[in-house]
Structure formats: structure tokens, C-alpha cells
Amino acid sequence: MAKVTDVVAALAQPIVERAGCSLWDVEYVKEAGEWFLRVYIDREGGVDIDCCEAVSRPLSDALDQADPIQGSYTFEVSSAGLDRALKKPSHFAQCMGQRVDVKLYRPVGRRKEVSGVLTGCDDGAVELDGLRFDKKDVAQVRLHVEF
Numbered sequence: 097m098a099k100v101t102d103v104v105a106a107l108a109q110p111i112v113e114r115a116g117c118s119l120w121d122v123e124y125v126k127e128a129g130e131w132f133l134r135v136y137i138d139r140e141g142g143v144d145i146d147c148c149e150a151v152s153r154p155l156s157d158a159l160d161q162a163d164p165i166q167g168s169y170t171f172e173v174s175s176a177g178l179d180r181a182l183k184k185p186s187h188f189a190q191c192m193g194q195r196v197d198v199k200l201y202r203p204v205g206r207r208k209e210v211s212g213v214l215t216g217c218d219d220g221a222v223e224l225d226g227l228r229f230d231k232k233d234v235a236q237v238r239l240h241v242e243f
Contacts (some may be wrong), residue, residue: 120176143175188217
């Protein structure tokens with residue numbers, strides 16, 4: 097049986113592309129006892145409310161028709177954000193050479209968070225400025241945002 101996120105991604109892909117955007121990620125998560133289906137989109141020059149609406153309305157209709165999720169959930173379409181999470185190999189490839197923040201499960205040299213330039217990604221392992229962190233040690237990788 098296919099994962100909910102894979103089914104939704106397949107439904108979303110053509111709708112997102114017709115809206116002039118790209119599909120960044122799909123999440124189906126339970127928070128505070130409620131289920132949330134989140135579709136994250138991206139676009140050169142940024143995502144605005146019109147982009148989200150152009151995806152949300154037809155995708156909501158497609159989800160109603162396909163009915164891939166049992167029970168109720170809250171459906172959201174939003175920008176991947178400036179500090180977007182990098183999860184897939186394509187995310188890492190697209191962000192190579194950019195500054196990222198890595199959260200670790202266990203401290204390395206007294207630090208559980210490390211920032212640096214993404215210099216490599218191989219089979220889930222992440223390299224920043226020549227330092228390598230194995231997949232099992234990495235909790236999260238996000239693009240770095242400076243204010």
C-alpha cells in the first residue's frame with residue numbers, strides 16, 4: 097500500500113506545475129491529536145497567496161475525488177519557506193554551496209547545532225565545510241536565514 101504522502105504528491109505534482117510552481121514536500125502529521133496534510137510549494141521569485149490558492153482549490157477537489165485519506169484532517173498549502181527543511185536528495189543537490197543549519201541528535205564537540213556551507217550529501221550523510229555527519233546523527237537540515 098502506498099504512503100499517503102506519495103499518493104498526495106502524485107496528485108499534487110501536475111496541479112502545482114500548472115500553477116507555475118514546483119512541489120517541495122508533502123507532510124501528513126499528527127499534532128495535538130489532529131491530522132494535518134501539508135503541501136509545500138516553491139517558485140522562482142517566491143510564493144505568494146495567489147500561488148497557494150491556485151494549488152489549494154484544485155488539489156482539494158482532487159483529494160475529495162481520490163479520497164486517499166481515511167478520517168478528517170486539516171489541509172494546508174504553503175511556501176516551503178526561506179528556512180525550508182532539506183529532506184530529499186534533490187533538495188540537497190539544489191542547495192549545494194548554500195549555508196545550512198544542521199541539528200544533531202547528540203552533541204558533537206558540545207554542540208547539537210552546526211551551521212556551515214553545504215559541501216556534500218551522500219546517502220543521507222551531510223558535509224558542511226568538510227565536516228561529515230552521518231545520517232544516523234542528523235535530526236534536521238534547514239537552509240540558514242540571517243536577519
